[in-house]
Amino acid sequence: AQSVTQLGSHVSVSEGALVLLRCNYSSSVPPYLFWYVQYPNQGLQLLLKYTSAATLVKGINGFEAEFKKSETSFHLTKPSAHMSDAAEYFCAVSHGSSNTGKLIFGQGTTLQVKP
Amino acid sequence: NAGVTQTPKFQVLKTGQSMTLQCAQDMNHEYMSWYRQDPGMGLRLIHYSVGAGITDQGEVPNGYNVSRSTTEDFPLRLLSAAPSQTSVYFCASGRGGNYEQYFGPGTRLTVT
Numbered sequence: 001a002q003s004v005t006q007l008g009s010h011v012s013v014s015e016g017a018l019v020l021l022r023c024n025y026s027s028s029v030p031p032y033l034f035w036y037v038q039y040p041n042q043g044l045q046l047l048l049k050y051t052s053a054a055t056l057v058k059g060i061n062g063f064e065a066e067f068k069k070s071e072t073s074f075h076l077t078k079p080s081a082h083m084s085d086a087a088e089y090f091c092a093v094s095h096g097s098s099n100t101g102k103l104i105f106g107q108g109t110t111l112q113v114k115p
Numbered sequence: 116n117a118g119v120t121q122t123p124k125f126q127v128l129k130t131g132q133s134m135t136l137q138c139a140q141d142m143n144h145e146y147m148s149w150y151r152q153d154p155g156m157g158l159r160l161i162h163y164s165v166g167a168g169i170t171d172q173g174e175v176p177n178g179y180n181v182s183r184s185t186t187e188d189f190p191l192r193l194l195s196a197a198p199s200q201t202s203v204y205f206c207a208s209g210r211g212g213n214y215e216q217y218f219g220p221g222t223r224l225t226v227t
Contacts, residue, residue, distance in 0.1 A: 034215075043119075043218035103216060
C-alpha cells in the first residue's frame, strides 16, 4: 500500500529565508509524486510533479523538489520565502503503473512566513 | 474553460437528511474523483471514476454514492447525513498520462 508522511504540521520561516517542507513516501511500485498548495478557502493547485523523468523537478513560484529513491523522500524547497507563500502544502503519491488518477495525500504542512 | 466547478459552496444539513453535491468539468477529462478534507488528515479519497459508467470506491466510501452518466458530471450523494460527514469536499478531474489532477473550489458541509 502507498502512503505519504509529511514531517511537521506547521513550519514558520522569516521572509527571505529558505523554505524546506519534508515529504517521505512508501510505495511498492515506482511512484508518481506531487506537491499541491492550498491558499485559504480555495481548492488545491499543482506546484510540481515527479513522473520518473528528471529527479530534480522545478515548479511554479520558484519551488523545486528532489526525488531521492534511496531516502524515499520528495522534499519541497524554495531559496527565499515570500509573504505570498503562506499557505497549506500537500505532498501526494499516485500509483505509477495504474492510470486511475487516484492520489494518496499526506497530512499537510502549514507554512507561515513572518515579516 | 471554467475548469472544475462545484455547487453548492456551503451547505448545512440536519442528521438524516440527504443531498447531492454537484461536480462538473469542461476539460473532457476521463478521470474524476471526490475527496474529503479534514483537519490534520489531509485529503482522503471517497470515490473515483475512470470514465462514464465506471466508478469505484476509494479509502472512505461509506455513506456516499456516486454515478457517472456523462464525461462532464460526477455527483456525490449523501444518503443519510451524519455529523461525521462534516467536512470540506473537493472534486477533481484529470487526463490519463500525466496524472495531474485539477481541483474544484470545494463544498463546505456542516451536519448538525
